[in-house]
Amino acid sequence: MGYAVVLGEALVDLLDGEYDGQPVYRQAIGGGPLNVAVGAARLGAEVEFVGSLGDDVLAGRIRGFLDTAGVGRQGVVVRPAPTTLGVATFAGAEPDFRFYGEPLSYGLLGPEDLDVPLITDAAVLYAGSIVLLCPPVLAAARRAWALATGLRVFDPNVRPRLLPDQAAVADLREVVAGFVCSADLVKLSAADAEVLYGEASAEAVALRLHALGAGTVVITAGARGALVSTGTGGAPVWLPAPVVEAVDATGAGDSVMAALIADLIIDGSPTEPTGWLERVGYALRVAGLVCESPGGAVAMPTRAEVAHRFPT
Structure with a gap:
């Protein structure tokens, strides 16, 4: 069946809330790629996380959380740094993140730190997210991408607050293109697409990514659902999202990627374009939960929990 390698950041989220009439921050293990790794593991895939952690108590909690979730840590390196904090405030269910910590504990993985056999033997390699803004980790991700012999999946997971001007956006756009050109699957949100490519429609963005070389493209759009484009000549298809009582959208897009990776590990690539529609439909139910x-x-669910919440 094989395993997936997920390369990226792990940190601690502080989620803005209220308790007994007072403002509080609730601590949660986070980071988009860590969410992906945990989500895929809970859905039955074997997963190895690759990234850098700090050396404090919070980093110990991250390591323990990965162990409990069944995510391997063979590719994790520990550095003398405090764990980066992602502070999230909310407008409705959508989080707005700001990041704190110097140096960034997730930005200390270099290309020389990679476990080469771990990368080359993986059935799926995931790369993306905010580590691409850290030169050492970007170099590591590029090396891993070049070493990979399995399927390559990519998610830019753009955080606009980390892009101070249009020059930074343009630089990230070029970085993204370097991964997209050989990606078997690209997943991004409509918000990511807007930051990177302006006011272009989701359909136009999918065509642009296919022109760069991407295989299947999935663009998530919250309550609207997701656009699926296989690049095989058929028109892109919009799939509806399930109707849910959303309280916190943190990790929803990551759970879509997690579900798609889990299915790639368990069942391989779809043999027909319609197979992607079935898989994205399931991934949207995972995200709804x-x-x-x-x-x-x-919040990442098991398959049993998804089946209970959305019986067929």
């Missing part, structure tokens, strides 16, 4: 619980990684 995630939105009904607070937190990111802690």
Whole structure:
């Protein structure tokens, strides 16, 4: 069946809330790629996380959380740094993140730190997210991408607050293109697409990514659902999202990627374009369930939980 390698950041989220009439921050293990790794593991895939952690108590909690979730840590390196904090405030269910910590504990993985056999033997390699803004980790991700012999999946997971001007956006756009050109699957949100490519429609963005070399493209759009484009000549298809009582959308997009990776590990690539529609439809149900619980990684469900919430 094989395993997936997920390369990226792990940190601690502080989620803005209220307790007994007072403002509080609730601590949750997070980071988009960590959410993906945990989500895929909970859906039955074997997963190895690759990234850098700090050396404090919070980093110990991250390591323990990965162990409990069944995510391997063979590719994790520990550095003398405090764990980066992602502070999230909310407008409705959508989180707005700001990041704190110097140096960034997730930005200390270099290309020389990679476990080469771990990368080359993986059936799926995931890369993306905010680590691409850290030169050492970008170099590591590029090396891993070049070493990979399995399927390559990519998610830019753009955080606009980390892009101070249009020059930074343009630089990230070029970085993204370097991964997209050889990606078997690209997943991004409509918000990511807007930051990177302006006011272009989701359909136009999918065509642009196919022109760069991407295989299947999935663009998530919250309550609207997701656009699926296989690049095989058929028109892109919009799939509806399930109707849910959303309380926290943290990790929803990550759970879509997690579900798609889990299915790639368990069942391989779809043999027909329609197979992607079935898989994205399932991934949207996973995301719907995630939105009904607070937190990111802690809200990732099992297949049994998805089946119970959305019986067929």
